[in-house]
Amino acid sequence: MADEKLAKLREATAGLTQISDNEKSGFLSLVGRYLSGDEEIIEWAKIHTPTDEVVVPYDTLESPPEDIEATKKLLDKLAVLKLNGGLGTTMGCTGPKSVIEVRNGFTFLDLIVIQIESLNKKYGSNVPLLLMNSFNTHEDTLKIVEKYANSSIDIHTFNQSQYPRVVADEFLPWPSKGKTDKDGWYPPGHGDIFPSLMNSGKLDLLLSQGKEYVFIANSDNLGAIVDMKILNHLIHKQNEYCMEVTPKTLADVKGGTLISCEGRVQLLEIAQVPDAHVNEFKSIEKFKIFNTNNLWVNLKAIKRLVEADALKMEIIPNPKEVDGVKVLQLETAAGAAIRFFDHAIGINVPRSRFLPVKATSDLQLVQSDLYTLVDGFVTRNSARTNPSNPSIELGPEFKKVGSFLGRFKSIPSIVELDSLKVFGDVWFGSGIVLKGKVTITAKPGVKLEIPDGAVIENKDINGPEDL
Incomplete structure (x- = not known):
């Protein structure tokens, strides 16, 4: 049955003129593995917590010599690659997420360019920047990078693969059934970075x-x-792959973690965990670290493994319904490749190396006085004594970047904030200070304005009378 399905799919895929032969064979290989059901099930009893040799504590790394020439030598062996295939749709933006303004009028991409420029300038090095786009972000990114034409860094863009969504009930590529616009296709996850590179x-x-x-x-x-x-350590120890991990908090319990299994380090994702062990997986006691998706990989090793077709990462099936049609897309994750590389390690890095902006609540953190911006680097305010950031929960009125920005005259001071919850039609004046645990709830149909200069500490606010 699986062979028949694959044969039909292969025939239909052959007729798709929009994608390359490499993309067709990558797609068919992924589907073939999925249909054969040869996914390795991890035997729970064989899982071990990695030792410090496998997940190296960051503070045990040696600092490289403070010598400009030695640093230049190290940097000249490095390229920086940013995953730029995502759209900012969850935050109400059109186009690549990397062009959302983060702070002081600078976008994610501006900050990345400024950072690499300042490194290259300081050490006389030539670290290039690569952007891996998807077909969703490619055209917009090409226009956007024009503004860096006079920049001193080499910027390269390339596209990750474009695979056809599979119509679930017929198991045929959707574009061969007439869905030829963008919705007929999908980018197959960032595990695709290695063949695409x-x-x-x-x-x-x-x-x-x-x-x-x-x-x-x-x-x-x-x-x-x-x-x-990190770069110095990898070059000296000849590690082919390094995943940065950081200590889990309760907000990260679903994040993938590193394990040792039969002598190799590998990524364990929640989807691979047997139901009986999910609570154990989420516990911060047993699995103390999670994957930040900051990865350092040896280029020759990538070439060797791609040429040998050896990167068989775990398949992530992603069923969706688009325009009323049930479709299936199969994806892989770059972190799962760790087990195929020699001398692969994790490095347990400080939490400061993981500052993602996935929602407007994250944007509020990085736009606040909790951080400052120097040379494109976002640095945490030392006045904040608590090592973890405040937890911020904003209602749907704040979900889109435009409406989020419109509701703040200026971003409140949150250096002494533990948690903030905001629900309903709430508007913030300028110069507001929030401390401790604060909850602000506007009653249905009522506009609640927090006045300029208000200082709110450990309060539940349901109306002007509570201010």
């Missing part, structure tokens, strides 16, 4: 320039900056 010619280009490592991170993670201690 190779197929685009960018991998060979980087190798020809003497580059040895690529630092991969999500474009919306403001903490993912080049770290000389």
